[in-house]
Amino acid sequence: xxxxxxxxxxxxxxxLPLHPxxxxxxxxxxxxxxxxxxxxxxxxTMVEGMHFLPSQxxxxxxxxxxxxxxxxxAAKGAQxxxxxxxxxxxxDDDRFVSGLAEVCQHYNVxxxxxxxxxxxxxxxxxxxxxxRATHVPVPARSGAQIGDHLYVTGRLGEAMLGxxxxxxxxxxxxxxxxxxxxxxAEGETLAPLVTAMMDVSDGLLLDAFRMADxxxxxxxxxxxxxxxxxxxxxxxCLTWGDDYELLFTLPADxxxxxxxxxxxxxxxxxxxxxxxxxxxxxxxxxxxxxxxAP
Amino acid sequence: xxxxxxxxxxxxxxxLPLHPxxxxxxxxxxxxxxxxxxxxxxxxTMVEGMHFLPSQxxxxxxxxxxxxxxxxxAAKGAQxxxxxxxxxxxxDDDRFVSGLAEVCQHYNVxxxxxxxxxxxxxxxxxxxxxxRATHVPVPARSGAQIGDHLYVTGRLGEAMLGxxxxxxxxxxxxxxxxxxxxxxAEGETLAPLVTAMMDVSDGLLLDAFRMADxxxxxxxxxxxxxxxxxxxxxxxCLTWGDDYELLFTLPADxxxxxxxxxxxxxxxxxxxxxxxxxxxxxxxxxxxxxxxAP
Numbered sequence: 001x002x003x004x005x006x007x008x009x010x011x012x013x014x015x016l017p018l019h020p021x022x023x024x025x026x027x028x029x030x031x032x033x034x035x036x037x038x039x040x041x042x043x044x045t046m047v048e049g050m051h052f053l054p055s056q057x058x059x060x061x062x063x064x065x066x067x068x069x070x071x072x073x074a075a076k077g078a079q080x081x082x083x084x085x086x087x088x089x090x091x092d093d094d095r096f097v098s099g100l101a102e103v104c105q106h107y108n109v110x111x112x113x114x115x116x117x118x119x120x121x122x123x124x125x126x127x128x129x130x131x132r133a134t135h136v137p138v139p140a141r142s143g144a145q146i147g148d149h150l151y152v153t154g155r156l157g158e159a160m161l162g163x164x165x166x167x168x169x170x171x172x173x174x175x176x177x178x179x180x181x182x183x184x185a186e187g188e189t190l191a192p193l194v195t196a197m198m199d200v201s202d203g204l205l206l207d208a209f210r211m212a213d214x215x216x217x218x219x220x221x222x223x224x225x226x227x228x229x230x231x232x233x234x235x236x237c238l239t240w241g242d243d244y245e246l247l248f249t250l251p252a253d254x255x256x257x258x259x260x261x262x263x264x265x266x267x268x269x270x271x272x273x274x275x276x277x278x279x280x281x282x283x284x285x286x287x288x289x290x291x292x293a294p
Numbered sequence: 295x296x297x298x299x300x301x302x303x304x305x306x307x308x309x310l311p312l313h314p315x316x317x318x319x320x321x322x323x324x325x326x327x328x329x330x331x332x333x334x335x336x337x338x339t340m341v342e343g344m345h346f347l348p349s350q351x352x353x354x355x356x357x358x359x360x361x362x363x364x365x366x367x368a369a370k371g372a373q374x375x376x377x378x379x380x381x382x383x384x385x386d387d388d389r390f391v392s393g394l395a396e397v398c399q400h401y402n403v404x405x406x407x408x409x410x411x412x413x414x415x416x417x418x419x420x421x422x423x424x425x426r427a428t429h430v431p432v433p434a435r436s437g438a439q440i441g442d443h444l445y446v447t448g449r450l451g452e453a454m455l456g457x458x459x460x461x462x463x464x465x466x467x468x469x470x471x472x473x474x475x476x477x478x479a480e481g482e483t484l485a486p487l488v489t490a491m492m493d494v495s496d497g498l499l500l501d502a503f504r505m506a507d508x509x510x511x512x513x514x515x516x517x518x519x520x521x522x523x524x525x526x527x528x529x530x531c532l533t534w535g536d537d538y539e540l541l542f543t544l545p546a547d548x549x550x551x552x553x554x555x556x557x558x559x560x561x562x563x564x565x566x567x568x569x570x571x572x573x574x575x576x577x578x579x580x581x582x583x584x585x586x587a588p
Contacts, residue, residue: 002383004391006410009383012391019376019404030378030406034426035329043378043422045409082313084324084337086380086420089296089303097298097306110313112324115339116300121415126380128337128422132328 023140026214028072028198029131031138038133040078044069045086048123053166058092059099060178061125066103068201069129070182071244075199076138077191078131080107080184085114086126107184134188139197139248144215148195148249150264151256153186156204156245157229157237176229180244186258190248193257197248203241205276206287211247212266212273220275221264239287317434320508322366322492323425325432332427334372338363339380342417347460352386353393354472355419360397362495363423364476365538369493370432371485372425373478374401379408380420401478429485433542437490438509442543444558445550447480450498450539451523451531470523474538480552484542487551491542497535499570500581505541506560506567514569515558533581 004012010025018024021032021041029042044065048054052061070080083104087096104111112130144150162177164170183199190197196215200207204226212219228237249266250256272280274287281287298306304319312318315326315335323336338359342348346355364374377398381390398405406424438444456471458464477493484491490509494501498520506513522531543560544550566574568581575581 002387002412003385004383004387006383006412009381009387009391009410012388013379013394013405015391016395017398017402017404019406021376022404022406025405025407027407030376032376032406033329034333034375035331037329039328039333039424041378041406041422041424043380043408043420045380045382045411045420047382047411047413050412081328082315082324082326084335084422085307086337086339087303088339088341088418089298089300091297093296093298093303094306097303097309100307101310104311108311110311110316111307111319112313112316112326112335113319113321114337115420116303117339117341117418118296118300118344119341119416119418122413124382124411124413124418126337126339126409126420128335128378130333130335 027141028075031076038136038138040073040076040131040133040138042069042072043126043128045124045126058095062096062099063103063179065125065127066100067180067182068244069127070107070184071199073129073131074182074184074187075197075246076133077135077187078133080109081130081132082110082112084112084128087114087116088119088123088125089116090123135191139191139194141196141198141211142214143196144211144217144249144266145195146217146266146268147252148266149252149262150219150249150266151260151262152204152226152245152247153183153260154243154245155227155229156243157240159242160236160240161229177242180242182244183246186246189258190246193254194248194250197246200243200245200247201241203239203287205238205274206284207247209274209281209284209287216269218267218270218273218275219264220267223277225261226263227261321435322369325370332430332432334367334370334425334427334432335422336363336366337420337422339418339420352389356390356393357397357473359419359421360394361474361476362538363421364401364478365493367423367425368476368478368481369491369540370427371429371481372427373482374403375424375426376404376406378406378422381408381410382413382417382419383410384417428482433485433488433491435490435492435505436508438505438511438543438560439489440511440560440562441546442489442560443546443556444513444543444560445554445556446498446520446539446541447477447554448537448539449521449523450537451534453536454530454534455523471536474536476538477540480540483552484540487548488542488544491540494537494539494541495535497533497581499532499568500578501541503568503575503578503581510563512561512564512567512569513558514561517571519555520557521555
């Protein structure tokens with residue numbers, strides 16, 4: 001059994017020498033000056049049974065591994081420079097390489113290197129994405145200002161429906177879960193305008209809670225305003241995650257130059273980080289669906 | 295069962311869009327221009343039972359994870375800028391953080407970020423190290439020139455003896471295996487002088503074979519000249535790996551400005567990549583000890 005949970009482990013890491021670009025280990029990516037430009041760095045790891053189904057096509061797994069890392073760059077308005085892979089050899093690596101080729105071509109992102117290891121158990125796959133900031137200061141989670149309006153791109157819950165279709169073999173479209181898209185162009189367009197931005201990976205409400213917390217504000221969210229994939233399961237759609245939409249705040253007098261929906265407002269920090277349809281939420285537990293081993 | 299072995303997988307990756315800085319996936323690190331400076335990037339992954347003993351102190355595992363990545367930077371003459379961690383939660387993470395603090399302080403390298411995941415099987419830990427080149431062109435494996443002399447730092451086989459002491463509980467010193475040192479200062483001093491350089495991670499003879507191959511030359515090695523930790527087991531010392539010494543070539547009229555031993559010469563590419571005491575070696579199989587699950 002782990003002797004530290006994730007929050008405790010990350011808290012312990014804060015006792016280390018942290019690079020100022022680590023943003024206190026509270027953002028989607030690290031941001032650092034290098035030469036005369038700004039580097040954006042992120043790493044995501046996917047564990048079989050935890051982040052993907054053992055039965056999934058490895059081409060889809062490769063796509064998702066890269067796209068979710070690029071989504072972190074998108075949330076910083078960064079253009080991808082290249083990726084490093086951490087690959088554990090296993091079944092269907094030819095499919096993995098094929099999916100990798102597709103995602104790299106789609107986003108025009110080249111491979112820089114990485115490491116290949118053997119393993120005899122659960123597969124663990126990692127990706128480090130390197131990006132170049134297109135606008136400084138690079139948007140942070142922590143910049144939301146009182147009075148700002150809160151927006152989200154796209155429609156939430158598509159990944160959840162895709163996952164269920166895949167898991168249950170219904171034949172319904174599972175693309176949103178298998179091959180998420182990173183909103184690179186939208187992130188770049190928004191970066192100079194937003195006060196805060198992040199990608200929605202763990203569920204809209206959980207990620208909004210984190211952004212409100214990081215910004216030392218409260219967010220008031222109107223769930224009826226949020227576009228969802230299934231009206232009958234609105235709360236599931238808002239807590240499931242894996243959608244990789246962009247969540248951002250703009251000053252009240254600004255309007256997003258890309259398709260996005262206003263879903264709430266930024267208020268002074270109250271006793272709760274989030275007010276969901278007027279109901280205070282003080283504990284993030286249960287706000288985000290943690291899809292454990294299926 | 296994997297359907298591709300490591301060499302086949304890496305060969306398949308070469309069909310992807312590769313960044314020129316990937317150096318054909320044949321070097322210790324990726325090297326790219328960024329903002330008027332040169333970025334050096336590397337990622338290494340360690341698998342429990344494969345790269346460390348399940349019984350090992352996690353503080354030592356953290357040390358080694360970071361030090362081996364820094365060693366790749368050292369081989370490029372790069373100064374560390376920061377690291378990203380890929381961490382799978384597990385037993386003794388407090389010890390892991392403690393070892394991480396020690397290695398980060400020792401090398402004055404800050405944490406930039408990373409990812410933390412849960413897992414229920416074999417632990418897999420990764421590190422991406424980001425460095426700044428101190429000299430361009432950044433040394434490559436592929437630069438050895440006919441007539442150059444081949445050198446290595448330190449004494450080979452120390453890690454092997456350390457591993458055996460640890461595995462067998464003999465009480466003998468196991469530091470060299472548990473807490474390898476990355477030769478940062480030596481790498482930086484050598485970078486402007488060498489024609490080729492790499493770190494010795496998989497065994498001196500195997501790594502020399504790779505450097506000779508990458509340079510399209512043959513290396514003639516005189517094993518009696520190589521400092522080893524145990525004279526009675528010279529070949530074991532030269533094939534075991536994990537020593538993280540620097541292997542490099544210099545023009546015949548140059549002398550290393552740091553302690554190092556001349557162990558051979560660079561010759562025109564013959565039918566064998568390596569001549570070990572005059573004996574040709576055409577196949578790298580068996581040249582490097584692959585320490586599988588103990």
